[in-house]
Amino acid sequence: MTDSLEILATGAAAEAIAGHVPGLVEESFASRLFAQDATLWGPEAESEASVRLSWVGLPRSSRPLVGEIAAVRDELRENGADHVVLCGMGGSSLAPEVICATAGVELTVLDSSDPGQVRAALDDRIERAVVVVSSKSGSTVETDSQRRAFEAAFEAAGINPRDRIVVVTDPGSPLDKDARGAGYRVINADPDIGGRYSALSAFGLVPSGLAGADVAELLDQADVVSDLLAADDDANPALRLGAAMAGTTPLRDKLVLVDDGSGLRGFPAWAEQLIAESTGKEGTGVLPVVVGGTSSAEVADPATDTTVVRLVSDVETDDDDSPQDDPGSTLLVSGSLGAQMLLWEAATAAAGRILGINPFDQPDVETAKKAARALLDAPTDTSD
Numbered sequence: 001m002t003d004s005l006e007i008l009a010t011g012a013a014a015e016a017i018a019g020h021v022p023g024l025v026e027e028s029f030a031s032r033l034f035a036q037d038a039t040l041w042g043p044e045a046e047s048e049a050s051v052r053l054s055w056v057g058l059p060r061s062s063r064p065l066v067g068e069i070a071a072v073r074d075e076l077r078e079n080g081a082d083h084v085v086l087c088g089m090g091g092s093s094l095a096p097e098v099i100c101a102t103a104g105v106e107l108t109v110l111d112s113s114d115p116g117q118v119r120a121a122l123d124d125r126i127e128r129a130v131v132v133v134s135s136k137s138g139s140t141v142e143t144d145s146q147r148r149a150f151e152a153a154f155e156a157a158g159i160n161p162r163d164r165i166v167v168v169t170d171p172g173s174p175l176d177k178d179a180r181g182a183g184y185r186v187i188n189a190d191p192d193i194g195g196r197y198s199a200l201s202a203f204g205l206v207p208s209g210l211a212g213a214d215v216a217e218l219l220d221q222a223d224v225v226s227d228l229l230a231a232d233d234d235a236n237p238a239l240r241l242g243a244a245m246a247g248t249t250p251l252r253d254k255l256v257l258v259d260d261g262s263g264l265r266g267f268p269a270w271a272e273q274l275i276a277e278s279t280g281k282e283g284t285g286v287l288p289v290v291v292g293g294t295s296s297a298e299v300a301d302p303a304t305d306t307t308v309v310r311l312v313s314d315v316e317t318d319d320d321d322s323p324q325d326d327p328g329s330t331l332l333v334s335g336s337l338g339a340q341m342l343l344w345e346a347a348t349a350a351a352g353r354i355l356g357i358n359p360f361d362q363p364d365v366e367t368a369k370k371a372a373r374a375l376l377d378a379p380t381d382t383s384d
Contacts, residue, residue, distance in 0.1 A: 005225055005237040005335040005343055006315035009244050012329035013307050016247035017240045020354055024239045025232045033349055034230035040349075045358030052360040054192035055345060056230075058200035059223035059338070061190065065202055066216045068187065069209035072166065076130050076210070081164055083125045084211040085110060087146040088134035088203070091195030092168075094270045095204035095341070096134075096211075101265035102337050103213040113142040122153045129154075131165045132207040136195045138173025168206050194360050196274045199341045221338030229346045237335075238343055242350025244307065244331055245286055246279065252329050254306040255288045256298045262311035264337050271344050278348045278359040286351065302328055309333060311340075 009017055024030070032040055034057075038050035054061070076082070085108045086096055093111040100107035110121045131150045135143045147165070154161040167179040170191040179186050189202035198204060200222055209215040229238045245255060255275065257268035272288040279285040291298050294310070302308050307329040315334045335343060352359030 005228065005339050006333070007237050007240050007244075008315045008332040009240065010330045011327060012248045012252060013244035013331050016249070017243045019249070020243035020247040021234050021236075021239045024243070024350060024353070025234055025236075028232045029350060029353060030230050030236050030239060030346070031232050033346060034226070041352055041358050041360075042356070045360070048358055048361050051192045052194050052197070054190045055194075055197040055200070056226075058190070058193075059219050059226050059342065062200055062202070062205060062219055065187070065205050066209070066219070069206055069215060072185070073210050073212075076164075079163070081128055081130045083128040083130065084108065084207060085121055085124075085129055085131045085150070086134060086207040087111075087131060087143050087150070088207075089140055089142055090273060091198055092134040092136065092140075092143075092203050094266075094273055095199035096207040098264065098266040098270045099199075099204060099208040099213050099215075099218060099337065100211050102263065102267075103208070105208075105212040107207060107211040110146055111142075113145060118146060118149055122149060126153050126157050127159070129164060130210060132168060132210060133165060133175070133179075134168040134203055134207065135173070135175050136170050136189065136198065136203065138169045138175030138178075144175070166206065166210070168202050194362070196277050197345050197360075199270070199345075200338070218338040221336040222342040223338075225335070225339045225342060229342060238346035239350055241331070241333065241343065241347035243354065244329075245275070245347060246351035246354040248307065248329060251284075251286075252305050252307045253284075253286055254303065255286050256296075256302060256306055256308045257288055257290050258292075258294055258296065258299050258308065258310055260294050260310040260312045262313055262334065264311060264340065267311060267337070267340065270341075274344060274348055275351075277362050279351055279355060279357060281361070281363060282357050284355050284357060286355075304328075307331065 036053040038046045041049055086093055087110050089111050093109050096107060097109050108121060133147045151161045154164055162183045165184055167184050167186045168189060169175040171188040176186060187202050187206055193201055205215045257271055259268055268290040272290050275286055275288040299308055309331045312332050312334050315332045349359050
């Protein structure tokens with residue numbers, strides 16, 4: 001796996017890069033993004049964007065977490081607690097899952113309220129368990145129910161839950177207030193980051209670091225490419241990737257993601273959520289599709305509305321992007337995990353600019369959460 005970021009585009013993807021990147025450079029999109037300019041996506045998005053851009057600085061601002069996480073991990077392990085369980089949904093669980101899988105360390109992810117899955121997690125080495133309860137809003141119903149289940153399981157095993165549960169949430173959230181009031185260990189995340197952009201924040205680093213992943217190295221990988229991604233230059237990988245994702249004409253609105261020996265285990269699933277929630281709105285967007293391998297039909301014989309992204313260990317860049325050589329639309333992308341997390345976040349922000357949408361709001365997600373809470377709050381009909 002290369003430490004640098006490399007992208008090779010062919011076909012319609014290369015044409016989109018040639019057509020859109022010069023304009024993004026001309027308007028200083030990259031430098032303004034990394035300066036947290038909330039006006040980049042128009043006046044309707046400015047309010048939301050103004051409190052959602054701290055992720056651009058996480059490779060450096062998250063550095064103090066490294067020592068804090070190591071101290072907590074060492075303390076827990078001295079007391080025999082080394083089996084890490086993450087209770088979290090969506091953006092709170094996907095990044096740690098990828099980080100730990102890529103690092104080859106064990107992390108049990110409980111991202112479901114399915115009784116069978118919850119019971120299996122409760123029955124698995126409870127005497128050695130460390131539970132990370134992770135919720136940005138602090139009001140995710142599934143995560144709260146999982147926390148309560150582990151509290152009961154620890155008490156039944158004669159273990160003080162306060163010794164084994166670590167809470168990660170935004171400062172001032174309902175979970176933050178409740179957990180601190182109950183005496184739990186709480187690590188606050190930067191509140192000016194959306195969940196799907198939180199991979200390099202406390203949400204990604206705390207469970208991963210407690211499980212044994214080298215989170216300092218992850219931040220180093222992202223830090224090395226930060227200046228590259230902030231540069232107003234035609235070679236900026238984030239501008240090129242964003243243009244290829246969202247700038248094809250006509251729009252190829254299916255983005256097939258396939259791992260082709262990158263070594264980044266589970267990365268396509270993380271990128272899928274980032275792209276889908278960020279771009280799928282207002283009647284437009286890019287639909288990411290994760291496939292199991294390069295022999296899949298979506299890769300071997302892609303449709304005309306599709307761009308195929310192959311995540312590889314190294315990109316051969318001897319040839320320039322060549323739209324004339326490929327009647328389809330293909331991207332090869334390589335880089336370390338930390339570098340690619342920052343790359344895809346910046347590229348998704350650029351894609352939002354090209355599509356003319358706000359890449360930081362999530363209207364459908366909020367609607368679903370409200371519907372779930374309404375169902376749980378509704379009185380139960382016991383007449384039967």
